[in-house]
Amino acid sequence: MAERLKRDAAALYERFDRDFWLDDRGHYALALDRDKRPVDALTSNVGHLLWSGIVPKDRARALRDRLMAPDMFSGWGIRTMSSRDAGYNPIEYHDGTVWPHDTAIIAEGLRRYGFREDAGRLAWALFEAAEAFEYRLPEVFAGFDRDATTVAVEYPTASQPQAWAAAAPLMAIRTLLGLDAEDGKVRSDPVLPNPIDHLELRRE
Secondary structure, eight states, X not given: OHHHHHHHHHHHHHHXXXXXXXXXXXXXXXXXXXXXXXXXXXXXXXXXXXXXXXXXXXXXXXXXXXXXXXXXXXXXSBBSBOTTSTTXXXXXXXXXXXXXXXXXXXXXXXXXXXXXXXXXXXXXXXXXXXXXXXXXXXXXBOOOOGGGOSSOOBOTTOOSSOHHHHHHHHHHHHHHHTEEXXXXXXXXXXXXXXXXXXXXXXXX
């Protein structure tokens, strides 16, 4: 059973990359249409692939570059859709807003592939965005460029609190601390952004 599952996983790994990678755009397709043609919109969903580990190492840098480009990274978080895409709207629920849990997952995925500085930058951006919401991150906030706003902009109907948004800072802290648990031991390899010059962990 275990061997069969390993074979199935290896086949999925290869098939996914073959069917979804867009070489000319440097990222994975959002979906395949009914004729199995790739839908080439760039969304935050592809960042979850780094967290899952399904991205081959030789693709990871290109995907990192696309996610951290200004059309995806607003300065407060990763947009749900690239600002270059026709459907983009910074206050449209799935088409340009920032979901805190998306950004947290992507940050952890970047750390997984060794992009520690980018991971720390995203994680810290969430804490900076949280200041606009009394440090209670909402379900979603607007995707406007940070250069255009002094604070993260509220999305009118966002739930607050929201379970997965409430969990986002915890994952961001894990990313900043570089925390991993393995063989009954907890290891820390922190990547701290410039505003943080000291961090202390205590076991109580």
